[in-house]
Amino acid sequence: MTQESDDDIIREMLPAFLEEANEQSDALEQLMLELEADPGNQALLGALFRCAHTIKGSAGVFGLDRVVGFTHHVETLLDLMREGTIVLTPELSTLLLQSNDVIRMLVQGVHDDQIVAPQDLVLRLQQAAHMAPHSDTGQQDGSAKSVIEVFANSTTTGSVSWRVEVRFGVDTFRHGIDPLTLIAYVRSLGHIPDIVCDTPSVPTLDAIDPESCHLGLVFTLDTEASLEEITDAFKFAREDCELIITPERVHAASDAPPATQASQAAAPAARHQRTGATGGATGAGDDGGFIRVQADRLDDVINLLGELVIAGSGASALARQTQQRALMEANRHVTRLIEGIRNSTLKLRMVPIGDTFARFRRVVRDTAAELGKEVSLEIVGGETELDKAMVERIADPLMHLVRNALDHGLETAAQRQAAGKGPQGKLTLSACHEAGNVLIRIMDDGRGVQRDKVLQRAWDRGLITRGAVPSDAEILNLIFAPGFSTAEQVTNLSGRGVGMDVVRSNVEALRGSVTIASDTGQGSCIEIRLPLTLAIIDGFLVGVGQSKFILPLDSVAEVIANRSTEATFDSHGRSYFELRGQFLPLVNLRTLYALDAPPPKLSSVVVVRAGAHRYGVLVDALLGQHQTVIKPLGLMLRSLRGVSGSSILGTGEVALIFDTTSLGQLAANPQAMPSPPKLSVGATSPIDTPHLSERHP
């Protein structure tokens, strides 16, 4: 019975192990790359060793001998590096990164007996660790025994007395962990002269759940093992174990380990390291406690919340009609609360983009090496948060852009020096929040886009009429045209002509936009703007005739209310108006969407900001702020330009939500400057100082 149950538990816990092993493997890679920049960093070396050690230890519990056997070699090497016996070289770094790939492969292939570690890599690892290949060949030792050996081997200081206080979480037994076995294991690290169980904390029979754990222990541990090794022993007690280890005294006269109090909820070390990887320094921090929640449960909540927001605004509208003050006040309170819940709930889905960025370190390193270029990667604003779904879906386009920059943008060292630049190219990935959007930039200081080549290619490919010379900005935008590639030499990285157009369509599918700026010889900058979330936005409700439209509130720069309309519009509803001495495009929704209602005497202009551009939208009525739950457009409306979605108002009416970028393109009319603008605008409350000098592309 016990055997069967063990198997069941192992089968149940295996997915969690796989996930954790992958996290550890990711952390290992990031730490490795950080170590390259800072080879002597003991904190990084320690963290690296722990990653490998954790993978090996957990794999041992699950009897995954191939993972254990291979990771053992990596661990040995890392241990020697930690001790300072071996110094990191670029070759060693590559070897360890390749080994990490193999670990990942072995972990993913736990069910497939065919997947084994390449023997040559094992040999190279052994050679690197100065081990004779015949003395310790391959895939043997796997169990906890070898872990113990490692502990015994890796002692560098004398015996220390530690006072260990551990309180097991209620689910300890259910997680298949037996504190008795765990203590037996800890005992193997050294000597436990005294141990006391906190017996009074065990509930009486009328209150106890016999399958919950209520045990707390205090003991002294005399051991030569390091603090990390002691902490590692409790790793499998996982999240729900409180562990406090304090040094009591040092027995041997050797230098003592850093005698600090290590208090942590013994959670997987990977999380600390993952945050550390993006933030810079690694160190023991408090995990704060994580709960893993299935994404679809969260989506259910967000969907319900969407309905609640709609129902809430319906109730508010009704309350206003009754003109009962108390009811209106109560409704306002409810609305505020809903807003609070909305914000908190959406935050649950927010993750920092840094983890995604950090993945590119390896890509940049390997790709640059393959192309024979020297490239340094700088990551800025990794803590910027955006919706998890968005992060997942932006990773591929980013990958392509990064490879593109490495392949086409950055030059080789010789080319750079010939151009009077430093030999090392620089690639910067940055993210920041900007007006309700996330702005991601991929910048390089390479050769920039060669406009003549782009133009030539566009002619050759028939993308534009041969001989036509569009504006600079338009030439740059040709890069995003389908079937475009300028690579003189098609490499296996990019340059197959599938890419930039796919990048653009992927970004646009996320209601985002992508633009490129480039100075010949100075480098390029690609900007991706993404909305923070796909679910709900703060909207600004406007009316034209009977129709209602919503502009994202963050994009509304200012409003010019109740002006008499004298501008003449072309057949597409386009015109220009003057705002404090600047001409901005103006779009008339009535003409653009052929709305029937007669125009009122007075209209308002909403000045909208889309990226670096601004334009005006002429509307009949300003209806104020509105919490907008975004619903996708039906098939029939999907081709409607300028609109990104729809929303249901509290009254049951449908309002279309503008996509400010594409509406801006509709508003701009670079070909024909219309007759002098008639709608002159006086003093308004400026929200930003206009600095518009560009022509709209």
Added chain:
Amino acid sequence: MQAPHALPDELTIFTASEWLPQCQAWLRASAEEAEVCEVLAVDAQAVVEIDAAGLQLLLSLSNSLEKAGRRLDLLSPSPVLSDACCALGAASLLCRPDTKEAA
């Protein structure tokens, strides 16, 4: 003294729930004969398999008895049980507080 109660051979997480009612029954029984005896004697020689959950159940029984002014007396504990008690710092389960009887 003849032990009216005996521990099973397996006291683990897999049997703890089954044994909880038994322990509760012992507790009730001992309450009824409180005047007769303030010690609940349990034969512990059969235990061949025990884990922390099993030990916790014994601690719970002991605490319940103590709350009622009585105590648990494990008679001839098996080596497995003794080792487990010592290992988890619960050796107090094994001791017979003779002082109390003297008082």
